[in-house]
Amino acid sequence: MPFVLYFLLYFLYYFSGASGWILVEDKLMFILIPVLGFALFASEFFKKNIRFLLAAFILGILIICIYQIARVSSESISFSEGSIKFSSFISPGVSRFTWEQFSTLEHPTYLAINVLWVIALLLFADEALKLNIYIRNSLVIFFTGILLLLSVKAAILILILLFILYIFRNFRKSRIWRIILIAAPVTVFVLLIYVRYNVRTMRKFDELKTRIFVEKVNWKDIDPRTRSCYTSLILIKEKPLFGVGLNIRDVLSQKYLQQGFKTEADMKLNSHNQYLETQLTFGIPGTIVLFWILISLFIKRKNSWSPPLILPFLIIVMVSMMFESILVRQWGIMFFVLFYCILTMPEDNAIAAEEEYFLQNKKLKNSE
Secondary structure (H helix, E strand, O other): OHHHHHHHHHHHHHHOOOOOOOOHHHHHHHHHHHHHHHHHHOOHHHHHHHHHHHHHHHHHHHHHHHHHHHHHHHHHEEEEOOEEEEOOEEEOOEEOOOHHHHOOOOOHHHHHHHHHHHHHHHHHOHHHHOOOHHHHHHHHHHHHHHHHHHOOHHHHHHHHHHHHHHHHHHHOOOOOHHHHHHHHHHHHHHHHHHHHHOHHHHHHHHHHHHHHHHOOOOHHHOOHHHHHHHHHHHHHHHOOOOOOOOOHHHHHHHHHHHHOOHHHHHHOOOOOOHHHHHHHHHHHHHHHHHHHHHHHHHHOHHHEOOHHHHHHHHHHHHHHHHHOOHHHOHHHHHHHHHHHHHHHOEOHHHHHHHHHHHHHHHHHHHHO
16 A cells, blocks of 8 residues: 555646656556555465575576676686786776676666675575575675675665674574674674775775865765755755655756756756655655655564565665665666565465454354
């Protein structure tokens, strides 16, 4: 229901006449996946084959990552004067093994989200997948390496949160908790050290440091992301109740020009924050529905066929929403709505309990 309502907001705002409805196929996912997919998600086939369906997703992402590694590796090899040379850099500070140079099939942020979800499945859906522990751990290490190659800063933060959650859930009552207590900060420290010496991350960090401490630039004008968020906040203050409607890109573009942000206006950048994007588009009704989507999944997590996966999923999407408008891109919508609906499917015990409840009520009414 929350996704259907979110789609209806698009539908109502379209008929309000504020603007045309572009990229309709993206918006339709909000209603098509829950409605048409329900027959599959609620079927016996889905429940019996969930292990293979999840394994197919993991295998698909694995194949994509292996392909990308093979591609950039082959592109890094050159022959000169009878010798073989290997150079991963396209230009100074730009490596084929990072960011958009590595992820050519989709935006690196969304590939990182998929990889994070694979890691979450491996860590928290062990009972469903039933993988050999050595295979599982090897895959976790491999996909962690992929995230480090992608160099998506938000993804590194989410990865650390997932590891902390996994350690807390599995070892808080164990005798080896003292070792884990030491290993956890060490793991975090190693990841931070990697970030410190990652070429792309350090280049961004140096640019940020220069802008703040040398050029004395105000926070709102540090980079495209801060300019997008700042401009979105201005518009939200102007129209807090019902937002600006579906022509958000045009309105943002005009506001960018007023603020002197020409590059952002030419590119028609979105808010780069899903919470701001929803509030700016639909106002308070949209924000209420968005938080209903997120909170209801957590509240009803015990009814899911896999309650341990709920919190990792929410960590991935809620943190990602702070840095990207994931519900305005097809990659983000498909991932979020599909796996949300999969997770909301109840386990057999919950279905049996509900049927028993209705049967008892029916018997009670018949006896009366």
